[in-house]
Amino acid sequence: MTENSGQQEQAARRLREGSGRAKLEEVAHLAGVSTATVSRAYNMPEKVSLQTREKIFAAAKSVGWVPNAAGRALASNRSHIAGVIIPTLDNEIFSHQVGAMQRVFAEHGLNLLIACSNYNPDLGLQQAMAMIERGVEAMALAGETHPPALYEHLERLAIPYVLTYAYRPGADHAMVGFDNEAAFARMTNHLIELGHRRFAVVMQPKDDNDRVEARLRGIEKALASAGLSLDGQSMMIGKASLDFGMDCAGRLAALPVPSRPTAIICGNDTLALGVQMGIARAGYQVPEDFSVTGFDDLELSSRIRPALTTMFVDNRQIGRIAAEQLVTCLTGKSDRPQSHEVAVSLRLRESTAAPAQEP
Amino acid sequence: MTENSGQQEQAARRLREGSGRAKLEEVAHLAGVSTATVSRAYNMPEKVSLQTREKIFAAAKSVGWVPNAAGRALASNRSHIAGVIIPTLDNEIFSHQVGAMQRVFAEHGLNLLIACSNYNPDLGLQQAMAMIERGVEAMALAGETHPPALYEHLERLAIPYVLTYAYRPGADHAMVGFDNEAAFARMTNHLIELGHRRFAVVMQPKDDNDRVEARLRGIEKALASAGLSLDGQSMMIGKASLDFGMDCAGRLAALPVPSRPTAIICGNDTLALGVQMGIARAGYQVPEDFSVTGFDDLELSSRIRPALTTMFVDNRQIGRIAAEQLVTCLTGKSDRPQSHEVAVSLRLRESTAAPAQEP
DNA sequence: TTGTATGCGTTATCAG
């Protein structure tokens, strides 16, 4: 009890009396100079004589001075913090992006705040607002579908931002990514050209996910151009897991031959690998009985047998370019971040082939 | 008069500096109350009458006021920012941890700064110092091996911190994780009990990675207890990739039978999957010719054939608990973060079996 | 090259 109250008291006093850490003023006293000179020694070293600079650094070191960012930010109107909002860190397409961004930002003295929306736009908005309150100088957002309120705040506060993992010519915002619709149209056309006429789609949920919506559009348009379409039972939407892919494969394999697809387009490699496993488990073969395509090109996808036909997306490059665009704005080299289309490449491998001849 | 000219001056400055950001003072004017009351309306609503509160919120909304965190932090000595440093976001064991942490912190109104050390302690220190300058209130660090200077700074500034992904009874610091040495000893003993006597180890680089060092100790101690040891050529260290695993498998399969291992202990599941592929490619079978073990239990590991014997580690739980420990410190419910051992579980599957009888 | 003085936006203290 006594101990406890003592601790509380101490904590309270720390709060009342300030951080308890050394401040710039103490460094100044110790070095026998003014606070302005200390500040200059760090922020504009060339304007301070080597001699005093050394005195100052020594003094700072002796008291273990760490600049207080709040005071700094308040006086300079710079927080040195950037922010990124992604749906989830559990998907490597986003964690790779963030990793690349963090590296670029760090090289420019910027710290990175991160938050996840869990594919929930309202949560994303909330997280973004929290970051804006923290004074982020720039912001990267995954995807294009965000509450108008978010864009309004960013515009009004003149916080530069880019949208990542998507690219749409003529979009209102700066975007760094690729055209999801075109990419899936390309993949679909590959299968059409091989001779496939009956398709299934295994896709992650499209709610509040503009990338997935674009992908479905791409598939449907490509099919329509060939006079084809998906019937309802061949469109399977669920969690992007191996298990869901396996389930779907099982259901598709159980269809009567006339309505059974010969090609299965998957929303990502995880689903596609699951589908391949499900097909094997059902006693069928890839690509003889089913052609399968993925998206992302995970390390595993090229090593597994049969190697997966998929689309390579360089998520690290997306993250890097997005961060670089923001940095150029912050350093005044550019007025607004520029959009940038990142190339994706179709990797044709063993999981796709011409369909077997109908008996 | 004075007031008026003051406002004009302020407006002029805002125009000059292009910062169209409203401040608390303007909200106060608009609502016809003092700045203190506006502040209270947000931070201690119960101490402000409902009526004035509503006036204030309306005024704030009309000018789109966003609180300035720098001013806030300076006055309250609270940054509402936590930090985490991990080796890399490219490995899901860390990205999952970070994702879980971020969720917990967000629930408590804390934003999360993230940085990667790339397994370089100096870079980690540098990143950590940057975070400390930004005023992080708490910090999570992956692993145990960090420069003494880092610990000194954290201690001196009284910043609560926890180390994650490792646990060592009697450690100097709060740790949330598991005993890497014990875990690998357990895995090794499983193989010894199956009857294996010749082992190979395929492991990620151990430089500046205390977890890997502990794992190797665990393996060697378990072997020693059984009167066994590794000869040099059976210890293979390299990048934790499928390719390196495949290479190692090829080299091991090429050894003359008397010195060829019957069991291959891998540092993680990625390496183990690579080893399995390499064995298949070399024309051998798992587990008939080689037993293989992994570590982490990726989603894939239980679905692949043969299913991989591995150790399940709940990285999300590690992240969650670590963050919770830090939060309890920040809310004053605890003085120091507590260590917490997270259970790992051995998943015995198809990739391990008794070695074939020697002819 | 260095010092002085002031402001940055908010919270907290104390009086009312």
Place this chain on the structure above:
DNA sequence: CTGATAACGCATACAA
């Protein structure tokens, strides 16, 4: 319940 006012730690015109 509310208001006036002093911190909070630093950067930066302006002087010297």
